[in-house]
Amino acid sequence: MKLVTFQENNEEKVGVLKNDSVYTLSKLVELYNVSNNESVLMEDNMLSVIKNNDRDIAKVWDWAQSDFGQVSAAESSKNEVKISAPISNPGKVVCVGNNYMDHCIEQNVEPPKKPMIFSKWPSCIIANGEEIKLPKDSEQVDYEAELAVIIGKGGKNISEEDALDHVFGYTIINDVSARDIQFEDVQWVRGKSYDTFAPLGPVIVTKDEIEDPHNLDIKLEVNGKALQDSNTKNLIFKIPNIISYLSKGFTFEAGDIIATGTPHGVGVFRDPQVFLQSGDTCKIEIESIGTLENKVK
Incomplete structure (x- = not known):
């Protein structure tokens, strides 16, 4: 569904x-x-x-x-x-950083030994077709195409074997990031959580329709130019591991969102760098889910 x-x-x-x-x-x-x-x-x-x-x-x-x-x-x-955005008021939006091997390679960094975690405020969620608004205090707003997991059944200390039983479905999220703010602050929440910095949707595909969430093509275009093109098989930490790892520290609730990380091709690590500009159109496509498209203002 x-x-x-x-x-x-x-x-x-x-x-x-x-x-x-x-x-x-x-x-x-x-x-x-x-x-x-x-x-x-x-x-x-x-x-x-x-x-x-x-x-x-x-x-x-x-x-x-x-x-x-x-x-x-x-x-x-x-x-x-x-x-509208499929969920506008989740309790948590938890994000995993550096979770694609190809993304680690483009940064010339070692892949993390454990999931690298940060969060975005739910207030930055917008729908497919709504505008990403560029903040006045950033000149380096970047895109990140990501598969998002929607938690269906809450819990704590969830085993990896049972983790997918706690998944309701999947959607698309764009982890929009103000890179200059992100790196200046050291911790990432402010640079990741400006209003409109989490386009989400347009649908939630129930998990029964996704045969393998770790084998989905994921692509992003800006103004029709392909900038990200990978597959979720390149995830370093798979979804059951992420859920189990995180649930050791806090309780998941129904409707919580996990953004699983972005593949290579983000603007900050391109040569020359590519950052979103007013008038741009950012489009993400994930196999079996659909297309999330937003203009930039």
Whole structure:
């Protein structure tokens, strides 16, 4: 399933995206309950859906796909609604640095022995199609294409063997970074967390649709020019290891986001360097998930 958060008539809703149609999840549930004499409950809020309705979503969507004619009342054209960031208020956005071997090579640094961790504030999340705004106090704003993991089931001291059971799905995040601020501060949070510095989405693909999250092509273009082109098989620390490692220190909650790192080709390590400029268009594509595109202002 490809889940989206969208705006319709000034109301936030959760939907399932299929081709060019969005099916409002709450309406699907209503139709499902009437047809099957059940009482499934589901709120129009992505965090609530992730926390409470993992199995119910699959059950309702399997029923809907058996005959789309019966759920036409829940259908809207994708072009008629405004797609928002899939999650705008996660408890945590945890990021892993230097987690691609090719990215370490371009920096001429040794790969880390343990995951290198930092965070971004949730307030910097924006949606597909919204603008990345350049701060006045930075002249070196960079892009970073990354696979993001959405936690579905919280927990602490999670084993690597059980880690993927705690994953709800996957999406795309652009870890936009003010390099001059990042390196000046030494610790990275401020340079990574300016408003609009976390484009996210446009969809969450549930984990059952991703056969292997460690074998997905990941690409980034600026103004149509390919600058990053790699595959998640090049991740140094795989997703189960990251989840297990982090959960030893803090408790994961449903809806938390893990940005798994970026591959080679970032602007600061290119020769000559490439930084985002007003008017640029930044587009990320990850296999099996889709495309995240944002203009720069």
